[in-house]
Amino acid sequence: MFLKLESRGEANRNMVYLTPVLAVILTLITGFFLFLAMGHDPFEALYTFFIYPISNSYGISELLVKATPIILCAIGLSMGFRANVWNIGAEGQLTLGAIFGGTVALMFYEQEGWYIIPLMMVAGVVGGALWAAIPAFLKTRFNANEILVSLMLTYVAFQLLSYLVHGPLRDPDGYNFPESRLFSDSAIVPILWEGTRFHVGGLFALLAVVAGWLMISRHLIGFQIRVIGMAPMAASYAGFSEKKLIWFTLLLSGGLAGLAGMFEVSGPVGQLVPSISPGYGFTAIIVAFLGRLHPVGIMMAGLLVALTYLGGESGQITLGLPEAVTGVFQGMLLFYLLASDVLIKYRVVPNFGTAKS
Amino acid sequence: MDLFVAIMVNVAAASTPLVFAAMGELVVEKSGVLNLGVEGMMLMGAIAGFAAGYASGSMLIGIIVAGIAGGLLALLFGFLTQHLLANQVATGLALTIFGIGISAMVGHSFVGISLDPIAKGIPFLEDIPVIGKLFFGHDILVYASFVMTALVFYFLYKTRAGLILRAVGTNHDAAHSIGYSVIKIRYMAIVFGGAMAGIGGAYLSMAVNPMWVEEMTAGRGWIALALVVFATWRPGRVLVGAYLFGGISILQLNLQAMGVTIAPQLLAMLPYLVTIAVLVIISRDSGLMKKHAPACLGKIFHASS
Numbered sequence: 001m002f003l004k005l006e007s008r009g010e011a012n013r014n015m016v017y018l019t020p021v022l023a024v025i026l027t028l029i030t031g032f033f034l035f036l037a038m039g040h041d042p043f044e045a046l047y048t049f050f051i052y053p054i055s056n057s058y059g060i061s062e063l064l065v066k067a068t069p070i071i072l073c074a075i076g077l078s079m080g081f082r083a084n085v086w087n088i089g090a091e092g093q094l095t096l097g098a099i100f101g102g103t104v105a106l107m108f109y110e111q112e113g114w115y116i117i118p119l120m121m122v123a124g125v126v127g128g129a130l131w132a133a134i135p136a137f138l139k140t141r142f143n144a145n146e147i148l149v150s151l152m153l154t155y156v157a158f159q160l161l162s163y164l165v166h167g168p169l170r171d172p173d174g175y176n177f178p179e180s181r182l183f184s185d186s187a188i189v190p191i192l193w194e195g196t197r198f199h200v201g202g203l204f205a206l207l208a209v210v211a212g213w214l215m216i217s218r219h220l221i222g223f224q225i226r227v228i229g230m231a232p233m234a235a236s237y238a239g240f241s242e243k244k245l246i247w248f249t250l251l252l253s254g255g256l257a258g259l260a261g262m263f264e265v266s267g268p269v270g271q272l273v274p275s276i277s278p279g280y281g282f283t284a285i286i287v288a289f290l291g292r293l294h295p296v297g298i299m300m301a302g303l304l305v306a307l308t309y310l311g312g313e314s315g316q317i318t319l320g321l322p323e324a325v326t327g328v329f330q331g332m333l334l335f336y337l338l339a340s341d342v343l344i345k346y347r348v349v350p351n352f353g354t355a356k357s
Numbered sequence: 358m359d360l361f362v363a364i365m366v367n368v369a370a371a372s373t374p375l376v377f378a379a380m381g382e383l384v385v386e387k388s389g390v391l392n393l394g395v396e397g398m399m400l401m402g403a404i405a406g407f408a409a410g411y412a413s414g415s416m417l418i419g420i421i422v423a424g425i426a427g428g429l430l431a432l433l434f435g436f437l438t439q440h441l442l443a444n445q446v447a448t449g450l451a452l453t454i455f456g457i458g459i460s461a462m463v464g465h466s467f468v469g470i471s472l473d474p475i476a477k478g479i480p481f482l483e484d485i486p487v488i489g490k491l492f493f494g495h496d497i498l499v500y501a502s503f504v505m506t507a508l509v510f511y512f513l514y515k516t517r518a519g520l521i522l523r524a525v526g527t528n529h530d531a532a533h534s535i536g537y538s539v540i541k542i543r544y545m546a547i548v549f550g551g552a553m554a555g556i557g558g559a560y561l562s563m564a565v566n567p568m569w570v571e572e573m574t575a576g577r578g579w580i581a582l583a584l585v586v587f588a589t590w591r592p593g594r595v596l597v598g599a600y601l602f603g604g605i606s607i608l609q610l611n612l613q614a615m616g617v618t619i620a621p622q623l624l625a626m627l628p629y630l631v632t633i634a635v636l637v638i639i640s641r642d643s644g645l646m647k648k649h650a651p652a653c654l655g656k657i658f659h660a661s662s
Contacts, residue, residue, distance in 0.1 A: 004440070138636075138637055142640055143643055144633070144636045144642035145636060145640065148632070152576070152632050152633050153629070155576045156626045156629050156630060157623050163623055167620060282454060300442055322462050324457075324458050324459075324464075325568060328459050329450055329457070329458075330455075331454045331456075331458050333454065333469070334450075335448075335451050336442065338438055338443040338448050339443065341441075342443065
């Protein structure tokens, strides 16, 4: 190796904010060559992917629609990641939120009432939090790895949703299609932007950003989360309960993912179907890292990554690209971010073959 | 009897991808590295093996290419975690997300094509009455997975190189100070793990269900990770665990075929719920975990020279 890493002594603050930008640039450059290799005009492909989708106001509204569930999930996950609690089952918690919220909507089918949507929201939060309570309980009581448990439960959640839309919650007049009834108007979240699909869920995502910011900067529990993540020993000397934080971060992230799921079925989807999210819960993991586990960063990263979904759709329609290109871009983004993060703590210096010690 | 033999052949087919993937991850974790990207590497192997097998018409080439594809993706993981000192949990997750995406992209043009499955049965031996089909009615990779288990056991516990690998996983600073190249050893383990995951994935797309379906691993990479914990990092137990899971997933399918009145979706939850259950049973004994888990698992190593 001609280069080696030298410790900077302390983390470089500028690099903390520069590396996400660097990762985006490197992803775009790689995307350029990827499209070239696939036989497309790379400029045209990148334009189709990243600029065309948001070149009109409807595109912007769709960006907000997609960013809403991603940001809601990522805010919750970031709190856990800060405390070294690895909930990667947000997709499952989102699905449970959709099931709970959707069930309430179907219970009040063809009924009127201002209370229906708030009730659905509560149900969504409870559903997601209950699903996240399982890894929390198994982690605190039996020391079972929360990564594997929360992920396994995601597959269970998919099967549960599939069972419900094939069975108990199937539309009785739906010619046996695995779908629930379309929700009544009273169970559809209000639209914020006339003529688009952007709904009040966006406000709640914004609220989560502000609340998350206040929590980590002003509240004791935010301080505890930061300390336990950085110095677990110090945290235990200070009397912070690790178990309590595991419960708190999992219930919080599960609840927010559940709320995101409820908004999806009550907003853009409008009924329960076998597949509710194109992987928002997993994408939120990338967004949490790209946003530096900070609520404001997550908001910006959420908008950026939501663009990859729109770009995937637009690339599919215009250029006939497989939709999976979205996942490739998301994976690359996270790779480049993790790779460039080395610059935060280390500087790259030439290696003049000094003797090994 | 015929039904029993048929079921056992299916159990072996369902277990073999788990044996390969988990055996690879076992070696990786023994060297002190936690690679959560098994699912992604399996998918890469599944599509690469399928594509190469389809293009060349040779199963062997398919399997080799699958191993290379898995190993290459693992190499990326190695570079990020060993040279750039990235967080292993985050990098492993990135590997899975990337693997899902790139396999789906490459596989786009292979959807709807089917392949002749890898041939089952050893000539002559499988004609032996009673035991013939049971012991000799499988495809070559089933036997290879047993050989691999034995090799991994022999390597880890009977060779000097295996001892060094375990030492690196137990205390990387000590291993470094007596002159072993921690990073080089870990790289080799990581690439081996990736190749094994790739072969496990290719077994799915070439033998179990010889076609390409997006995300066809359906969480088996994660089950393989759970198996390593369940087996408390011992090769023999990984094999037993893999067959336990293979057995459950075949049982679940057979219950459906026998017309059990439980909804198929609820039965399909079974392998995932059993995974959680065994994780809980093993993990609650923290003394057992401490005794067997590689002490440096997941920790970043940077020689401050």
